[in-house]
Amino acid sequence: MHRPPHLRRRSFLKLGIGSAIVLAVAGGTIALMKPGLVEGKLSPSARLVLTRVAQAMLAGTLPAEPDRQKRSLDALLQRTDAFLVGLPVHVLAELDQLLGLLASAPGRRWLVGLSASWEDATAAETYGALKSMLASGTELRIQACQGLHDLVMVPYFSGEESWAVLGYPGPTPV
Amino acid sequence: MSNTPDPILEGLQRGWKVLGGKHGALPERITCDVAIIGSGAGASITAELLTKAGLNVVIVEEGPLKSSTDFKQREPEAYASLYQENAGRKTKDKGITILQGRSVGGTTTVNWTSSFLTPPDTLKFWQDKFGLKDYSVEALAPYFEQAQTRLNIEPWAVPPNENNELLRRGAAKLGIKAEVIPRNVKGCHNLGSCGMGCPVNAKQSMLVTTIPFALDHGATLLVETRAEKLIIENGRITAVQCIAVRPNASPVNAAAAPTTVVAKHYVLAGGAINSPALLMRSKAPDPHQRLGSRTFLHPVAITTAVMGRTVAAWTGAPQSIYSDHFLHTQPVDGPIGYKLEVAPLHPVFFGANLPGFGEKQAELFRQYPNANVMLALMRDGFHDQAVGGKVELRADGSPLLDYPLTDYVLEGARRSMLAMAQIQFEAGATMVYPGHELAAGTSTWAATKAAIEALPMKPLLTKIGSAHVMGGCGLAATEKMGVTRPDGQHWQLENLSIHDGSIFPTSIGANPQLSIYGTVNRLAQGLAKRLSGKEVTLA
Numbered sequence: 001m002h003r004p005p006h007l008r009r010r011s012f013l014k015l016g017i018g019s020a021i022v023l024a025v026a027g028g029t030i031a032l033m034k035p036g037l038v039e040g041k042l043s044p045s046a047r048l049v050l051t052r053v054a055q056a057m058l059a060g061t062l063p064a065e066p067d068r069q070k071r072s073l074d075a076l077l078q079r080t081d082a083f084l085v086g087l088p089v090h091v092l093a094e095l096d097q098l099l100g101l102l103a104s105a106p107g108r109r110w111l112v113g114l115s116a117s118w119e120d121a122t123a124a125e126t127y128g129a130l131k132s133m134l135a136s137g138t139e140l141r142i143q144a145c146q147g148l149h150d151l152v153m154v155p156y157f158s159g160e161e162s163w164a165v166l167g168y169p170g171p172t173p174v
Numbered sequence: 175m176s177n178t179p180d181p182i183l184e185g186l187q188r189g190w191k192v193l194g195g196k197h198g199a200l201p202e203r204i205t206c207d208v209a210i211i212g213s214g215a216g217a218s219i220t221a222e223l224l225t226k227a228g229l230n231v232v233i234v235e236e237g238p239l240k241s242s243t244d245f246k247q248r249e250p251e252a253y254a255s256l257y258q259e260n261a262g263r264k265t266k267d268k269g270i271t272i273l274q275g276r277s278v279g280g281t282t283t284v285n286w287t288s289s290f291l292t293p294p295d296t297l298k299f300w301q302d303k304f305g306l307k308d309y310s311v312e313a314l315a316p317y318f319e320q321a322q323t324r325l326n327i328e329p330w331a332v333p334p335n336e337n338n339e340l341l342r343r344g345a346a347k348l349g350i351k352a353e354v355i356p357r358n359v360k361g362c363h364n365l366g367s368c369g370m371g372c373p374v375n376a377k378q379s380m381l382v383t384t385i386p387f388a389l390d391h392g393a394t395l396l397v398e399t400r401a402e403k404l405i406i407e408n409g410r411i412t413a414v415q416c417i418a419v420r421p422n423a424s425p426v427n428a429a430a431a432p433t434t435v436v437a438k439h440y441v442l443a444g445g446a447i448n449s450p451a452l453l454m455r456s457k458a459p460d461p462h463q464r465l466g467s468r469t470f471l472h473p474v475a476i477t478t479a480v481m482g483r484t485v486a487a488w489t490g491a492p493q494s495i496y497s498d499h500f501l502h503t504q505p506v507d508g509p510i511g512y513k514l515e516v517a518p519l520h521p522v523f524f525g526a527n528l529p530g531f532g533e534k535q536a537e538l539f540r541q542y543p544n545a546n547v548m549l550a551l552m553r554d555g556f557h558d559q560a561v562g563g564k565v566e567l568r569a570d571g572s573p574l575l576d577y578p579l580t581d582y583v584l585e586g587a588r589r590s591m592l593a594m595a596q597i598q599f600e601a602g603a604t605m606v607y608p609g610h611e612l613a614a615g616t617s618t619w620a621a622t623k624a625a626i627e628a629l630p631m632k633p634l635l636t637k638i639g640s641a642h643v644m645g646g647c648g649l650a651a652t653e654k655m656g657v658t659r660p661d662g663q664h665w666q667l668e669n670l671s672i673h674d675g676s677i678f679p680t681s682i683g684a685n686p687q688l689s690i691y692g693t694v695n696r697l698a699q700g701l702a703k704r705l706s707g708k709e710v711t712l713a
Binding site: 056057058059060061079082083085086087088089090091127130131134135139142143146147149150153154156157158162163165166167168171172174 | 178246247248249250253254259260262267268363365366367373374421422423424488489520521522524525526531532533535536537539540542543568570572611612634635
């Protein structure tokens with residue numbers, strides 16, 4: 001079976017996968033996975049995953065009006081790409097694998113617990129699946145959810161649009 | 175545009191010898207009396223004393239040289255340029271996120287200025303368990319006094335901001351003593367932005383004190399340059415090989431020949447985690463398997479409160495009130511003790527560290543002006559269930575800390591969350607959110623108490639952070655017990671000294687910067703005398 005270099009089994013296992021269920025997912029998924037990062041930026045499939053995750057995690061925080069929400073999400077993902085630039089190579093390798101796995105159908109189903117496709121998933125469905133990751137008791141599922149949380153929250157709150165939501169006046173001039 | 179003078183830009187204009195990054199290409203080879211690896215608390219105190227003694231010093235720093243002109247009080251830029259791993263360094267199982275500095279000045283450039291003496295019970299434990307007879311309160315006192323004078327360390331005389339005052343108010347209602355924190359500042363503007371680099375040079379970090387002194391006295395500073403490997407022959411170091419690195423720590427050119435720094439003596443002060451990692455990459459002798467073990471973090475548990483009035487936790491001295499009550503109500507080697515402090519809150523720190531997400535959390539985000547995050551810094555290293563973590567190397571040679579959170583430590587997280595929540599309610603909280611993935615906010619002390627008591631305290635679910643990394647090259651009176659001799663010399667390598675927080679045989683039980691300044695001040699004065707014959711002091 002052909003495996004792209006970023007999916008070599010040895011590096012894949014570095015993600016810390018220990019449980020049988022995840023190995024089963026990985027075994028079935030490995031040939032189907034697309035990279036999560038391309039040239040250090042989010043791949044199209046990873047952008048879709050993070051868009052849905054952001055809509056769930058930032059429900060009530062992102063603008064509700066569709067056009068404004070889309071602009072906000074586009075800006076968020078742009079900041080995510082900027083955030084990736086500063087990350088060490090070992091973190092990027094993990095994120096590449098994680099986002100690739102989550103974008104695949106078996107990864108979405110078994111790791112996230114989401115039956116709808118990322119394209120079709122509602123914010124409520126994604127929210128429920130993400131909560132199930134935290135409550136699962138499975139180390140990898142909790143780590144994956146927390147990794148997604150960082151990838152969404154750090155770039156979101158790096159943007160000045162979050163200041164109005166929070167009521168943060170910005171830095172004091174000196 | 176700030177009108178604040180920038181002592182770094184002024185020094186560069188005066189002709190300081192700085193190379194690396196935009197400051198100029200690294201030479202193939204550079205020779206000196208002493209090579210110092212790192213530029214943080216221990217490295218820079220050492221650099222000032224050695225240059226004062228007339229020694230020719232080269233300082234090697236992995237991070238960039240940033241200064242007040244660069245410090246814009248904005249988290250994304252600060253985290254990317256001033257912190258290890260973009261402020262997201264994590265332990266092996268990702269159970270603890272570690273804030274550790276990575277620029278000239280090390281963590282002192284970005285810390286919150288809290289400056290505590292090493293607690294007497296910590297020193298007593300070192301004397302009793304590690305044979306460190308000279309590490310007494312009395313013997314170290316003059317060295318601490320010099321550091322306090324040099325860095326203007328005094329109890330904060332300005333009224334605390336509400337974020338800190340509420341700790342004092344809530345604690346007082348419960349009969350718990352809370353006191354004023356000494357800070358290393360001069361002319362502080364009370365901005366609250368210490369964690370992003372002081373834009374007005376009020377913080378007396380290494381960046382604006384000892385580093386300028388050393389550079390004015392002839393030292394050479396290599397920046398964006400990582401000490402990759404020590405060359406060891408017959409129990410001595412003969413050189414340190416260095417490479418140019420990018421902001422994300424990857425090599426600028428993996429195929430390029432390394433820069434070789436040749437010195438008579440070497441001082442390792444890259445901080446805990448990084449210092450043991452360099453010794454591991456260099457295959458330094460470690461006959462008793464001590465290297466990298468007993469690495470401590472002061473694991474921090476948190477509770478977030480929404481207070482009944484505005485807190486504005488982003489402004490004002492970040493930390494000015496603390497309580498050591500829960501360090502002193504049980505024996506040092508009993509159930510884990512903890513120090514209580516508060517955290518300054520800026521948007522990324524607040525948004526990214528709150529557990530949970532979704533509609534309910536959106537309500538909490540909007541309560542940000544009224545939010546308070548309380549911190550319990552747990553004192554690890556004093557019990558056989560709190561032996562800390564072990565530094566490992568990844569395949570690329572970068573360090574990774576394996577720090578399993580034991581039930582003993584996590585039980586401390588539960589006790590400290592209970593204490594913090596009660597203090598927050600006494601101070602006027604309307605809601606408290608324990609730092610746990612499965613917790614929800616509750617509006618009364620009784621409900622919060624019941625919730626915290628029922629939470630499963632497990633790694634990952636219990637939100638644990640750290641801003642203090644200590645140990646891994648521990649001091650000990652015998653080579654079987656540690657990596658570093660009581661005088662700072664490596665037990666097996668005769669021309670290597672270790673002068674940073676990695677030498678602490680336990681955690682400190684207090685924010686560690688002054689402990690590093692004080693202990694290293696004594697070690698570096700001894701080293702200066704050995705190498706130059708001259709007596710020098712810090713102040």
